[in-house]
Amino acid sequence: MSVIIGSAKDRTVTGAIAALAGKPTTLTPAAAVAILAEAAAVAPDKVAGRRAVTALAKVVTDHAEAQVRVAAAKGLAHVQSDVSVRALRKVADRGADGQLLAAAAAGLTNLGGRADVKRLRGAAVRADWPLAAAQAAASARLLAHRVGATLDPEDATLRLPGEDAQVLPVGGRLKTRVKTVDLPVARTRARADLPWAALVPDDASAVGAFSCGDRTHVVLAGKDVDSLASAPGIAGTLLGVNESMGTTFVRWVVLTRPDGDGLAVTVARPTGEVGFVGRGTVVDGVLSVTVDAVDHPGATAVHVTATLSRGTLEVDGRSERTITSPRRQPAPIPQQFDPTGPVAVAVGAG
Template identity: 65%
Template sequence: MSVLIGSRKDRTVSGAIAALDGKPTTLTTGTAIGILVEAAAASPGSQAGKRATTALTKALTGHEEPQVRVAAAKALGRIDAPAAVRALRRVADDEVDGQLVAAASEGLARLGTRADTRRLTGAADRATWEHAVTAAGVSTRLLAHRLGLRLDPADVALRLPGEDAPTLPVTGRIKARIHDVELPVPRKAAVPDPQWAALVPSDAAPVGAFDCGGRTHVVLATGDPARLREAPGVAGALLGTNESMGTTYVRWVVLTRPEGDGVAVTVARPTGEVGFVGTGSWGDDGSLTVTVEAVDAPGATAARATATLRGRTFTIDGRAERALTVPRLVPAAFAPR
């Protein structure tokens, strides 16, 4: 059960703008931003979408509360509109507030163009807060993969968190169970959250699903794996399913980059944290086979999987431990004594 905050008359673009301007309404600031981003993301070119984007841009640059400015930056990162991208670029170019830089960087990873890789590199160099430095570096890497831009393998700033960690040995015998999948929503809505949809290749389509660790993963794969031979790219994504809502969401993105006669493979969260690393090779029939292993990180389970994509046919064979191999981090205040 969910509760709607604010009266019906205030839950409009006009009501949300009034709330951000400090006028008396029944909306909280967070609710107002949510209403505006929903309107703008759904229809950025409409009059309501443009008004919402303008209001968020105004909040980003002039609101007296720093957290509202950060929330506005995160919201603009979900709106595929020139005005939103311009606002994010101004933050990346000029701001020193680490939270703002981090939020703008994440947005540009999804919406930016080739020129923004240099912009994000500059933001990472300028940032004085470690999280902002990491966020800008991760965003540069994701943007480069999305656009197929070559990367400098020696650039430490472009390494994703955990990518250099050792992998975990597998001794368990739980096998991944592959099965046919019928997506709960049409392909156009297979990744309903625009926050991360831009990281999935536009030609990607569902090719199968598998169960592992009690979770179902829907596999989206690019229709042109040959392009991955020449430059970094996004081979596809693993979607999680929200059965109660009948929707899917991006759980992992599969990043590749050419390495020798094959490809290096990194499976990461959309926010950049790495879960699996490995390598891939090409078959004589144009198929792509990748083998990945789980990295040693808090909360990780040792797992190893080999997957092959041949046209629109997907097969997988994997093993995983039954329980967490590396315990999750627990804050000291809550750790058992």
């Protein structure tokens, strides 16, 4: 059940702008930002959409409440316009507020260009808040693959969380096969429907789907796999499926870069966390990658080989049935005092 905040009169771009300017309306600042973000995303080229983008950019710069600024930056992150890009770049260059910097960095993953790779690397180095630094670094790396920018493998600011971890070997126990499944037409979603649409190759189409455990992955891949042999790129995007809503979302992004006589392959979340690493090759227009799950809390050992040839996907792999690497457990609460001791009794008696 959802609750609509504000009267119909106020739930407009004009009403939202008034609310954020401090004028008396029935809208909260959060509701006003949401209205502007929706208007900007739905029709960025219309008058209302342009007004909404301009208003969000002003909020990012000038609003007194930090969380409202962050929400506005997240709203701009999915609106392709010069105004939104300039606002996010300004935040990345200043980087004073950690949460705001993290939101702007994530937005530049979607909207940025080649020059923003260097901008985000600089933001990662300057950031005081570790989470903001990590997001800026991850955004720089993801953006570098998206635009095909040169990568220095030794550059620590471009290492994604977990990329250097050990892989989990698939043991001798009973294995679960990675199975190819039918690809319903309803799951071939358009790029515009996805929050992280920029991480889907421009010429991508749905080439297949497979199940691993209880999860189904729809695979989007581009036609030009030969370019992956000469520059960093995104070989494919794995979509998760929300069965109840009938929608898809970006679950994993397959990043490749030339390395020796083949490809270094990293499979990461849109936010930068690495789940799988491995190697690949491109031979005569056929892409083949083999990856293993990295060791992190709650991970399951997986070994998968995928081959993409002329728009046809073949997947062969195995995974453990149970979690291989134990989940992280909360730290125990230290014992402050004995609840049955004389001090506790005396306090209780009062």
